[in-house]
Amino acid sequence: MIRLEHIDKYYNIGTINEVCLFKDFNLDINDGDFISVIGSNGSGKTSMLNLICGSLSPEKGKIILGGEDITKQKEFVRSRKIGRVYQDPSMGTCPSMTILENMSLADNKGSSYGLGLGTNKKRIGHYKELLSRLNLGLEDMLESKVGSLSGGQRQAMALLMTTMADIEFLILDEHTAALDPKTAEIIMELTDEIVREKNITTVMVTHNLRFAVEYGNRIMMMHNGNAIIDKSGSEKKSVMIDDLLERFNEISIESGNSL
Numbered sequence: 001m002i003r004l005e006h007i008d009k010y011y012n013i014g015t016i017n018e019v020c021l022f023k024d025f026n027l028d029i030n031d032g033d034f035i036s037v038i039g040s041n042g043s044g045k046t047s048m049l050n051l052i053c054g055s056l057s058p059e060k061g062k063i064i065l066g067g068e069d070i071t072k073q074k075e076f077v078r079s080r081k082i083g084r085v086y087q088d089p090s091m092g093t094c095p096s097m098t099i100l101e102n103m104s105l106a107d108n109k110g111s112s113y114g115l116g117l118g119t120n121k122k123r124i125g126h127y128k129e130l131l132s133r134l135n136l137g138l139e140d141m142l143e144s145k146v147g148s149l150s151g152g153q154r155q156a157m158a159l160l161m162t163t164m165a166d167i168e169f170l171i172l173d174e175h176t177a178a179l180d181p182k183t184a185e186i187i188m189e190l191t192d193e194i195v196r197e198k199n200i201t202t203v204m205v206t207h208n209l210r211f212a213v214e215y216g217n218r219i220m221m222m223h224n225g226n227a228i229i230d231k232s233g234s235e236k237k238s239v240m241i242d243d244l245l246e247r248f249n250e251i252s253i254e255s256g257n258s259l
């Protein structure tokens with residue numbers, strides 16, 4: 001379980017631009033949860049993910065992972081348990097390296113020998129098997145540079161590479177936003193398949209309301225650093241896209257329709 005406990009988060013402290021984003025923010029993410037997080041621009045979705053990953057520190061409060069207080073734990077240490085796929089497909093892969101080298105890199109993540117070993121030839125069969133499930137023909141392109149792949153192919157690889165390691169927690173930061181509708185659909189289906197198969201606790205930030213409604217067991221809507229909707233199980237199943245659009249409209253009116 002991940003717990004955000006009494007979190008305060010400010011930006012630009014001590015300046016005229018000081019903003020309080022989270023004030024006594026609390027969130028429990030249960031093992032096995034697949035949460036879709038939606039919300040207007042600036043509502044705090046990415047900041048919440050950054051707090052979990054450790055790229056952002058709270059001014060107050062605790063972050064607990066599996067009973068351990070990780071509030072002060074560095075991001076690279078947390079990354080052994082927490083995987084993240086970004087909006088930009090180029091963030092999760094190394095473009096100047098081949099598919100094989102990228103797969104080896106992901107495979108070696110967290111092990112003591114690190115990069116020094118280079119490509120692990122004995123594991124090629126395993127990499128091919130993993131890549132073949134993407135149905136993109138990448139298993140026959142092991143020597144191709146990842147930089148030559150399409151955005152969708154790279155995002156599929158980023159997802160595969162992130163989940164190759166034995167992570168407990170997966171963060172999807174608008175990971176289909178930069179993809180065309182068809183490719184986004186394929187990546188979303190692949191995501192769901194991997195998350196279910198590996199039973200990884202997942203938080204997915206998305207602006208795609210259909211994905212938010214269709215995937216996962218829990219849906220959250222953020223606004224001004226608060227979760228204004230948080231439904232799971234059968235309650236989540238009854239949430240309709242129109243309900244969410246209506247809530248977005250209400251928020252927009254309350255905020256004076258400002259950007």
Ligand SMILES: Nc1ncnc2c1ncn2[C@@H]1O[C@H](COP(=O)(O)OP(=O)(O)OP(=O)(O)O)[C@@H](O)[C@H]1O
Nearest residue numbers: 011012019021039040041042043044045046047048
């Ligand atoms: N590094 C920063 N410095 C100052 N303010 C920041 C910083 N990062 C985020 N903010 C502010 O915090 C608020 C929340 O930003 P955040 O990126 O978490 O929102 P979001 O819900 O992910 O938005 P979007 O949907 O546009 O990605 C915004 O008002 C933003 O301007």
